Amino acid sequence: MTEDRSAGWAAYYDKLRDRPPRRTLLTALDRLGPASGDSVVIDLGCGDGRDVVEMLRRGWRVIAVDAEPEALKRLQTRTFPAGCDLTPIVARFEDVPLPLGVKLVNSSFAMPLCEPDAFRRLWQRIREALPVDGRFSGQWYGPRDSWSGRPGMTFVSRDEALALLDGFDLEMFEEEEADGVTPRGNAKHWHIFHIVARKREDTPRQ
Numbered sequence: 001m002t003e004d005r006s007a008g009w010a011a012y013y014d015k016l017r018d019r020p021p022r023r024t025l026l027t028a029l030d031r032l033g034p035a036s037g038d039s040v041v042i043d044l045g046c047g048d049g050r051d052v053v054e055m056l057r058r059g060w061r062v063i064a065v066d067a068e069p070e071a072l073k074r075l076q077t078r079t080f081p082a083g084c085d086l087t088p089i090v091a092r093f094e095d096v097p098l099p100l101g102v103k104l105v106n107s108s109f110a111m112p113l114c115e116p117d118a119f120r121r122l123w124q125r126i127r128e129a130l131p132v133d134g135r136f137s138g139q140w141y142g143p144r145d146s147w148s149g150r151p152g153m154t155f156v157s158r159d160e161a162l163a164l165l166d167g168f169d170l171e172m173f174e175e176e177e178a179d180g181v182t183p184r185g186n187a188k189h190w191h192i193f194h195i196v197a198r199k200r201e202d203t204p205r206q
């Protein structure tokens with residue numbers, strides 16, 4: 001089962017290897033402005049690093065987390081800017097500590113890949129770790145997605161998503177719903193929220 005999953009992710013990394021950074025990440029980085037001092041950003045479920053490379057290119061210190069050792073192995077074969085500061089961690093993102101004051105938590109097409117309780121606990125930790133003006137960028141899945149109901153995944157309605165994002169300014173909140181295919185060529189109905197959110201204030205616990 002685990003081997004099947006790992007083989008599946010390896011095929012995914014092969015397919016998407018040369019894709020550019022995600023639009024959500026680029027928007028968040030543009031809004032954050034230049035990397036400051038020793039500020040840290042983190043990528044949860046980084047895969048083989050299409051977003052990590054861009055964070056490093058812009059001068060950020062990056063913590064890159066993925067549960068698949070193969071993802072981080074492939075990440076480390078990429079070309080990085082000289083003198084960059086990358087900390088790769090093989091772990092489930094539900095378990096990894098978030099550095100307090102992290103300026104950006106990015107999770108492109110990854111954060112919903114955990115149980116609903118874990119998703120909500122992780123989101124609470126992200127809310128607490130981000131400083132005012134810190135950003136979250138990434139995708140969450142909606143209930144009309146054809147994967148809805150799969151064990152080990154989380155789906156949130158538009159209203160739930162907006163409630164979770166209370167206390168944040170939404171710099172991007174785009175709902176996409178379309179028939180398409182997965183990177184591995186399977187037919188799929190996508191229901192996705194593309195999110196870039198700026199923490200506005202010391203957010204209350206949810």
Ligand SMILES: C[S@@+](CC[C@H](N)C(=O)[O-])C[C@H]1O[C@@H](n2cnc3c(N)ncnc32)[C@H](O)[C@@H]1O
Binds near residue numbers: 009016045047109
């Ligand atoms: C769809 S891929 C996205 C990869 C990359 N962020 C991108 O945008 O191309 C999801 C990644 O999340 C990782 N992943 C899934 N569940 C995870 C978890 N609970 N903790 C850490 N990584 C996880 C997978 O190994 C995979 O590399």
